[in-house]
Each structure stands twice: as C-alpha cells, then as structure tokens.
Amino acid sequence: MLFNSIHFALFFIIVTPFYFLLPHRFRWILLLSASCYFYMVFVPVYILILGFTIVIDYMAGLFLEKTEGRRRKYWLIASLIANIGVLAVFKYYNFLNTNLSELLTSFGYRNSIPNLSILLPIGLSFHTFQAMSYTIEVYRGNQKAEHHFGIYALYVMFYPQLVAGPIERPQNLLHQFYEKHKFDYDRVAEGLKLMLWGLFLKLVIADRLAIYVNIAYNHVGQHSGKTFALATIFFAFQIYCDFAGYSNIAIGAAKVMGFKLMTNFKRPYFSHSISEFWSRWHISLSTWFKDYLYISLGGNRVSVPRWYLNLFIVFTISGLWHGANWTYIVWGAINGFYLVFAIVTRKLRKKMTRFFRIDGFEQLNNGIQIMTTFVLACFAWIFFRANNVSEGINILNTIIGFNGPLFIDKTALTYGIFGIIFVMITEFLQEYHIGGSLPLKTGNWLIEHLVYSMLLLMIVTIGVLDGGQFIYFQF
Amino acid sequence: MVKRKNHTLRFSGNALLFLFICVFLDQFTGRVLRHYYFTTTSGLNYQTTYSMDSTNAEVLIMGSSRAKHHYIPSLIWTRLHTTCYNTGRDGNFLLYNYALLKTIVKRYKPGIIILDINPEEMFYGQWSYDGLSVLLPYCKKNWDEIHDVIEMKGSFEKLKLQSAVYPFNSCLLSIVSDHFINLSKDTLNGYVPYYGHEKEMKFKDEENKLIEPTIDSCKIIALNNFTSICCRSGIKLYIVRSPKYSDEDVTKPQELITSIAMKNHAEFLNFGNSPEFIRNTSLFKDRVHLNDEGAKVLTNLIIDKIQQDTNTGK
Numbered sequence: 120m121l122f123n124s125i126h127f128a129l130f131f132i133i134v135t136p137f138y139f140l141l142p143h144r145f146r147w148i149l150l151l152s153a154s155c156y157f158y159m160v161f162v163p164v165y166i167l168i169l170g171f172t173i174v175i176d177y178m179a180g181l182f183l184e185k186t187e188g189r190r191r192k193y194w195l196i197a198s199l200i201a202n203i204g205v206l207a208v209f210k211y212y213n214f215l216n217t218n219l220s221e222l223l224t225s226f227g228y229r230n231s232i233p234n235l236s237i238l239l240p241i242g243l244s245f246h247t248f249q250a251m252s253y254t255i256e257v258y259r260g261n262q263k264a265e266h267h268f269g270i271y272a273l274y275v276m277f278y279p280q281l282v283a284g285p286i287e288r289p290q291n292l293l294h295q296f297y298e299k300h301k302f303d304y305d306r307v308a309e310g311l312k313l314m315l316w317g318l319f320l321k322l323v324i325a326d327r328l329a330i331y332v333n334i335a336y337n338h339v340g341q342h343s344g345k346t347f348a349l350a351t352i353f354f355a356f357q358i359y360c361d362f363a364g365y366s367n368i369a370i371g372a373a374k375v376m377g378f379k380l381m382t383n384f385k386r387p388y389f390s391h392s393i394s395e396f397w398s399r400w401h402i403s404l405s406t407w408f409k410d411y412l413y414i415s416l417g418g419n420r421v422s423v424p425r426w427y428l429n430l431f432i433v434f435t436i437s438g439l440w441h442g443a444n445w446t447y448i449v450w451g452a453i454n455g456f457y458l459v460f461a462i463v464t465r466k467l468r469k470k471m472t473r474f475f476r477i478d479g480f481e482q483l484n485n486g487i488q489i490m491t492t493f494v495l496a497c498f499a500w501i502f503f504r505a506n507n508v509s510e511g512i513n514i515l516n517t518i519i520g521f522n523g524p525l526f527i528d529k530t531a532l533t534y535g536i537f538g539i540i541f542v543m544i545t546e547f548l549q550e551y552h553i554g555g556s557l558p559l560k561t562g563n564w565l566i567e568h569l570v571y572s573m574l575l576l577m578i579v580t581i582g583v584l585d586g587g588q589f590i591y592f593q594f
Numbered sequence: 595m596v597k598r599k600n601h602t603l604r605f606s607g608n609a610l611l612f613l614f615i616c617v618f619l620d621q622f623t624g625r626v627l628r629h630y631y632f633t634t635t636s637g638l639n640y641q642t643t644y645s646m647d648s649t650n651a652e653v654l655i656m657g658s659s660r661a662k663h664h665y666i667p668s669l670i671w672t673r674l675h676t677t678c679y680n681t682g683r684d685g686n687f688l689l690y691n692y693a694l695l696k697t698i699v700k701r702y703k704p705g706i707i708i709l710d711i712n713p714e715e716m717f718y719g720q721w722s723y724d725g726l727s728v729l730l731p732y733c734k735k736n737w738d739e740i741h742d743v744i745e746m747k748g749s750f751e752k753l754k755l756q757s758a759v760y761p762f763n764s765c766l767l768s769i770v771s772d773h774f775i776n777l778s779k780d781t782l783n784g785y786v787p788y789y790g791h792e793k794e795m796k797f798k799d800e801e802n803k804l805i806e807p808t809i810d811s812c813k814i815i816a817l818n819n820f821t822s823i824c825c826r827s828g829i830k831l832y833i834v835r836s837p838k839y840s841d842e843d844v845t846k847p848q849e850l851i852t853s854i855a856m857k858n859h860a861e862f863l864n865f866g867n868s869p870e871f872i873r874n875t876s877l878f879k880d881r882v883h884l885n886d887e888g889a890k891v892l893t894n895l896i897i898d899k900i901q902q903d904t905n906t907g908k
Contacts, residue, residue: 125750304601308608530767568608572615576623579759580766585724585747 120160122368123321130157131372138376143299147269150296150376154278158241161282165240168205169276175201176250177271183257184264191258198254202247209240214443242282244440248407250275253289255411262289270296279372283365285383285403292378300377310374312571316558317367319574322582324538325361328353330583331531332504339510343523347514354504355497356539359387362401386546391488393457393495404440408433427462431455441503446511450503457495534581624758630769631731631762637772638683639731639765641784645681646697646732653678654698655784656691657710664710664836664884666893667783673897676705680784686725687715689743692816693729696739699827706830708896709820712882713835713844713851713866716814717807723747730761746812787886788879809847817851821858831860832899836892837871839881863899865892 120127134153141149159166179198183191213234220230253274256262265271274293280286335342335350342350366383373380383403390396397405416429431452438451472478477487501518505511545558559570634640645654653676655665661682670678681694691709698704715722726747729740733755744751754760762769824831833855835848848864855862870891871877877888884892 125748125753302601302605304604304608307605529771530764533767564608568612568615572612572619575616576619576759579620579757579763580623580627581764584754584760584763585727 120157122365122372123318126160135375139302147267147273147296150278151269151273151276154273154276154281157278158276158281161241162238168209168240168243169246172202172205172247172250173272173275176254176275177265177268179254180257180264180271181266183254195254195258199251202251206243206247208235209237209243211439211443245284245286246275246281248286248404248440249280249284252286252407252411253293256289262293265289265293277373277378279369279378280380283362283369284401285366285369285381286407287381287403291381295378298377303377306377307375310371310376312559312567313371313374314368315371315571315574315578317364317369317371319578319582320360320364320367320542322578322584323534324542325357325359325364326583327531327534327538327581328357328360331526331528331535332357334528334531335526336504336506336510336514339506339513342517342526344517344519344521345523346526347518348521349525351497351501351504351514351518353535353539355388355493355500356542358500358503359384360538360542386550388493388496388543389489389546389550390492391485392492393454393461396492396496397454397458404437408437412436427459430458430462434458445508446502446505449508449511450499453499453502457499621758624760624762627759627762627765627769628731630773631765634769634772636776636778637768639728639768639772641681642683642694642728643732645679645694645784646736647701649679649681649698650702650704651677651679651783652704653706653708654704655680655682655708655710656694657682657708658687658712658715659684660712660836660883661708661710662784662786663788663879664889664892665708665896666785666787666889668785669890669893670897673894674900678783680782682710682784683728685721686728687712687722688813688816688820689722689726689746690729692820693726693740693743695820695823697732697736699823699829700736700739703827703829706832706900707824708832708834710834710836711817711851712838713847714807714842716809716817716847716850718810718813719807722810722813727763730755730763731765733761743816785889787889788883789886791875791878791880791885809850814850814854817854818858821854821860824860825858830903831855831858832863832896833860834863834896835866837865837868837877837884837888839871839873839875839878841867841872861899861903863896865895 120130130153134149137149138146155166158169176198179194182194186194216230216232216234219232223230253262253265253271257264265274270293273296274287274289275281277287277292332350332354335346336354363384370380370383381403383401385399385402387396387399390399413429413433416432417425418429419426421429432455434455435448435451438447438449438454441447441450472484477484498515501514502508502511505514549558559567559574561567561570631639632643634643651667653667653670653674655661655667655678659682662680662684663682665680665682667678667680670676681691681698683690688711695707723746726743729744733740733744741752744755821831821833823829833851835851844866848866852862854860865871871884871888874888877884877891879885879888
C-alpha cells in the first residue's frame with residue numbers, strides 16, 4: 120500500500136480510531152493484522168518470506184538467551200544466514216548470475232544457470248536489516264529476547280516503517296508495544312502535521328522534479344550538459360523529498376498512535392562535510408552500518424590504512440544494499456572515497472582556509488562548505504540515478520562539456536524550482552531558527568490551521584496525484 | 595479520564611475547524627480555477643472544451659498528438675468543401691477519444707470521423723490512464739458520458755471528485771498561461787503544425803523497449819464501443835494508422851483493430867509501412883510525428899480516399 124494513495128488514507132482512518140478504542144491488551148493484534156494487510160496489498164504471497172524470517176529470528180532470539188558459549192554464535196550465524204540468504208536469493212541472485220555469465224563469456228565459457236523470474240519483495244532490505252539488528256542486539260546482550268511471538272512479529276512488521284524504514288533497533292521499538300498509549304491531542308496533531316508535510320514533500324516536490332529528471336536520465340545522448348546538470352540538482356532534491364517525505368509520513372503515522380520512531384533525516388543539504396551529510400541522511404541505515412559492520416570491522420581503532428579500508432568497505436556495501444546494480448556500488452564507493460579523502464586532506468584544507476583567510480569569515484566559510492558538500496553529493500547522485508555505469512559516465516562527460524541548450528519544460532521547471540526554493544526556505548528556518556522535526560511552526564493555532572490547510576490545497580492543486588511509488592520501496 | 599476526554603474534544607473541535615477551512619479553500623479555489631479554465635480562448639484546454647461543447651464540424655479528426663500534428667483541417671475544407679476540426683490532444687489516446695466521442699455525439703452527429711490510432715496504443719500501460727486526468731474538468735457537466743472512462747483511472751475517482759480543486763490538478767500553470775501569456779487564437783481549427791526535423795532520428799530500439807506488452811482489454815472494449823457508436827449514428831469512420839519514421843512490428847494489435855473495424859463497417863487505413871513515408875526525413879519532425887510537409891502529404895492521401903469512397907457511393 121502506498122502512503123500517497125486514497126487506499127492508505129482510508130486504511131489509516133479506520134485503523135487509528137480502532138487502535139485507541141481497543142483495550143491495550145488487544146492492540147498488538149490490531150496492529151499486526153493491519154500490518155499484514157498493509158504488506159499483502161503489494162504481493163500477498165510474499166508475506167510467507169517475512170513469516171519465514173520472523174520465525175527463524177524469533178527462535179534464534181530465544182535460543183541466544185538460553186544458551187551460552189560457542190552455541191550462541193551458531194544461533195546468531197543461523198539467523199544471519201537466513202536473513203542474508205533471503206536477500207541473496209531475491210535481491211542479488213540475478214545480479215550475481217548475470218555478472219558471472221558476462222565474466223564466463225569473456226573467457227569463452229557459457230553459464231547455463233538460469234536467472235530467476237521473481238519480483239523483488241517490497242522493502243526487503245529494510246525489514247531484513249531490522250530483523251538482523253534484533254538478533255545481533257540479543258547476541259550482544261543489549262536486548263532481552265522477546266518471548267511474545269506476536270510482539271516480535273509486530274516489531275518486524277509494524278506498518279508505518281515496514282517497507283521503507285526508519286530501520287529501528289529493538290531497544291527503541293520493542294518496549295513501546297508494551298506501553299499504553301493514550302490519546303494525546305498535541306502528539307496526534309503533531310503526527311498528522313508531519314504526515315501532511317511528508318505528503319507535500321513527496322507529491323508537490325519529489326514527483327514534480329521526477330518528471331524533468333526522468334526525461335533527462337532516461338534519454339541519455341539526447342540532452343545537453345546544462346540539462347543534465349539541472350536534472351542532477353533536481354534529482355538531489357527529488358530523492359531527498361521522496362525519502363524524507365516517506366520517513367515523515369512513517370514517523371507521523373506512528374506518532375499519532377503514540378510510537379516514537381527514530382529520526383531519519385536532519386536537513387542533509389545543510390551539511391558542512393560529507394561525514395556530516397551521512398550523519399543527517401538516512402540516519403537509521405548509517406547508524407546500522409556503523410553499529411553492526413563498521414565497528415565489527417574494527418572501526419577507527421585499527422591501523423590507519425585498515426581504517427580507510429573499513430570506511431571504503433562499509434560505504435561500498437551500503438551502496439550494494441540499495442540495489443543489485445553496479446551504479447549503486449559505484450555510488451557507495453564514491454562516498455567511501457570522499458570520507459577517506461576528507462580524513463587524508465584534513466590538515467591541508469585547514470591550512471588552505473587559513474592561507475586564503477576564509478576562516479575569519481564564518482558565514483562565507485560555512486556557505487562554501489555547504490555548497491561543496493552539495494556538489495560532491497550531486498556528483499555521486501549521478502551514478503545513483505543513472506540506468507547503468509556507462510550511462511553515468513556519459514552523463515558526467517556531458518555535464519563537464521556543458522554544451523548545448525537547456526531542455527525547457529515550463530511546467531516541470533516552474534514547479535520544480537518553486538518546490539526547491541520552498542523546501543530550502545522552510546529547512547533554513549528550521550535549521551537556524553525553529554529547530555525540531557516539524558516545519559511551519561508558528562505558535563498560533565489558527566495560523567497553523569491555515570498554513571496546513573494551504574499545504575493540503577497545494578497538494579491537490581499542484582501535486583502529482585498520479586505519481587508512482589516511493590523510490591526507496593524498491594530497496 | 596476527564597483529561598483524556600478533553601483531549602478528544604479538543605481534537606474533534608480542531609479537526610472540524612481544519613476540515614471547514616479545507617472545504618472552504620477547496621470550494622473557493624475550485625470555483626476560481628473552473629471559471630478561468632472555461633473562459634480561456636486559447637491553448638490545449640480551450641481546444642478540448644471547444645471540441646466537447648461547441649464544434650459542429652462535419653469532419654472530425656480524433657486521436658493523440660499524432661492526430662493533432664498530422665491532419666490539416668484547412669486542406670480538407672479546401673478540397674472537400676466541408677467543415678473540419680482537429681480534436682487531437684497530446685498524450686491522450688483511445689480511452690480519451692472514446693469519452694470525447696460520447697460527449698460530442700450527445701450534442702450532434704458529424705458526417706465523418708477520422709480516428710488516428712497507433713496500434714501500440716492497444717497495449718496496456720499506465721500512461722494511457724494517467725492522461726485521462728484532462729477529462730476531469732468536464733465530469734461535472736458530462737458525467738453520464740465519461741464516468742465509465744474516468745472510473746478506469748482508479749477506484750476512488752468518484753470520491754476524489756468531491757473536491758472542487760481536484761479536477762484542475764496540475765492545470766494552474768496552463769490556466770495562467772492561456773489567460774495571460776499565450777493568447778494566440780486557434781486559427782488552424784485544432785491543427786498544430788511541426789516544422790523542420792530533428793538532427794538525429796532515434797529508432798525505437800534505441801529507446802526503452804516495451805517489455806512483453808499485453809493488449810489491454812479495456813481498450814478493446816473502448817474501440818468496439820467507439821466503432822459501434824459511429825456505426826449506429828451513421829457516422830463514416832476511418833481508423834488511420836498514420837506513418838512513423840521506421841516501420842514496427844505491431845501485427846497483433848493491428849489485426850485486432852482491423853477485425854473491430856470490419857465488424858462495425860469502419861475503414862482501416864494503414865500508412866504504417868507506406869514506402870513514401872518510411873525513412874523520409876523531410877516529412878518527419880521526429881520518429882513518431884510528421885512535420886507540416888508530411889501532414890500535407892498524409893491529409894491529401896486521406897482526402898483522396900474519402901473522395902474515392904464518396905464517388906463510389908461507399
């Protein structure tokens with residue numbers, strides 16, 4: 120079920136009042152049933168995959184708690200193999216097999232293993248990672264095993280964050296299912312406002328920008344450098360508004376019912392460096408990789424070359440997490456390179472700042488840093504959006520050439536530029552003046568009513584109401 | 595308990611107020627948009643409104659952008675001495691034209707309809723349903739005629755249409771532009787010429803290929819109904835597959851169109867593999883659209899066919 124559909128609006132309007140009307144002890148049943156329905160709207164049979172990993176991880180959790188010594192490790196490995204196995208089969212098998220075929224062909228051999236003709240279960244990487252975080256935390260002793268099967272299943276399947284995160288940790292979410300959430304006006308209102316803001320980001324900004332981006336990126340070779348440069352900037356905002364929009368709806372929907380999900384975005388395009396960018400962008404995934412992979416590899420408590428390698432590995436794998444395509448791997452590797460490069464050149468950059476005497480002008484310095492970070496992020500986004508690596512390189516060459524006329528689609532350009540300016544102004548105010556997760560705060564309830572009804576009006580007037588699914592669903 | 599009740603009451607009160615503001619804004623904005631939408635005298639929206647509400651041309655051209663840019667009403671007027679209007683609309687295909695036909699036939703019955711159809715239109719694709727949004731402003735007035743097509747867009751269209759703004763979603767810029775910026779009158783009776791041609795003609799296989807396309811059953815029904823309405827109303831229907839820069843294999847949908855046309859006594863004219871057009875760069879704007887020169891050639895060929903049929907009493 121898409122958050123930007125009438126189907127979801129009706130689902131939410133039915134489920135939420137029932138949630139508050141039901142006695143606390145029955146609420147998990149309602150939420151679990153609603154979450155199953157939410158998931159089964161996509162491809163019903165795929166609930167079996169979820170069921171399989173839920174049973175394995177639930178049992179692994181119980182055994183991890185009961186057993187000691189080496190056997191604990193075996194249970195952890197069994198759980199990880201089940202989860203990564205599902206990912207490998209459904210998400211990466213065809214990619215690996217196709218690459219193997221190409222490799223064998225280049226040596227004159229033939230790969231007779233066929234590809235699988237299966238659809239990727241929606242949000243597979245998200246709920247798999249959330250499930251893995253449970254068994255890892257139980258193994259590490261940071262979380263007690265969940266004995267209630269229904270509550271554990273709900274931890275994996277909680278509908279607001281089931282298909283595109285935020286990827287929760289058991290310490291943050293599990294206990295909340297046992298807490299009694301009362302109807303609280305301020306919390307419910309804030310949750311609804313967050314949902315509306317998320318819808319605005321998705322329908323008015325992301326989907327509008329997508330029209331221009333798709334025209335350019337799906338017809339490589341037909342557009343100029345200027346068009347690709349603009350399309351890349353548009354894509355940077357498209358993917359941000361798409362994913363942050365989704366996260367806002369997810370966090371808002373959960374908040375209405377009294378659940379606090381972790382923040383996933385903190386105005387990433389106001390970052391002063393790539394490392395700061397990654398502490399503001401898709402925070403639940405970045406922290407997952409930090410907690411469970413980077414630290415497991417030794418983090419920065421190793422030799423300097425190994426530290427660099429660790430960073431590079433983590434970001435390349437995080438690229439692969441996004442999809443079975445070399446474009447994502449290249450995107451991840453570029454980000455890994457940025458971080459290593461930033462560490463290596465830290466002293467040199469400080470010297471240069473002093474040499475050019477920019478350090479005295481704090482605002483100018485900040486502006487340069489924010490712009491540089493944005494340009495670097497955009498450079499990496501080219502490969503994230505390109506249909507394949509060679510097209511990515513073509514686009515990059517075209518942008519560098521910067522020849523030819525700009526492709527003009529008046530509607531897409533007008534709405535796109537309006538959307539970017541609007542979101543940047545609200546985020547600027549949030550970043551430097553208001554703070555918090557909710558934009559458009561005025562302090563006056565009547566003005567806020569007007570502001571949010573205007574937002575709704577803008578969604579209906581200029582939003583793309585026939586738009587597609589959220590980009591991150593495919594991951 | 596009292597505190598909780600207060601929260602619920604406060605929420606209900608505020609929700610009602612919010613709803614009231616939203617309904618007021620929606621109705622007010624919707625009415626403003628409706629007024630400006632229907633009082634414009636230029637642009638694509640005007641041409642659709644004119645096609646639905648005002649035209650009484652004897653010959654009607656219907657279809658997508660390939661109709662819009664391929665048939666010249668003035669040429670038909672000059673050679674056949676009969677009025678003609680081009681109702682074609684960019685990005686709108688068979689389903690749109692089926693709805694349009696029903697609204698027109700409610701008002702009057704043209705003598706001849708030329709329906710330009712690209713056989714690929716018969717394949718299933720979300721694009722053909724998304725484009726139906728252009729019919730939404732006309733729902734209020736022509737609900738009986740177009741509701742079945744509108745409901746193909748999605749199950750909740752009737753519910754969405756309770757909003758006064760929704761029918762004009764994404765129309766704001768075109769309304770402003772047609773009213774205050776682009777004021778050129780529709781002097782060519784709906785025809786919009788293309789001039790010149792692109793530097794490089796892209797072939798289909800260089801673009802995204804359709805993945806195992808399937809024929810859309812809704813479109814089969816629409817084409818059947820379209821042809822039978824014309825047949826019942828005594829309208830001579832020519833279904834035309836106008837030329838493309840390169841020929842494509844569309845055997846399946848083409849056979850289907852031919853059989854539906856035959857069943858309802860319509861003519862199917864296939865210019866898809868016509869040698870005078872294939873790879874003739876001077877006649878094409880791009881791979882799928884003729885330029886003004888090409889449109890003249892095609893329109894003359896159609897006129898020849900109509901004259902021939904008239905002379906033989908067909």
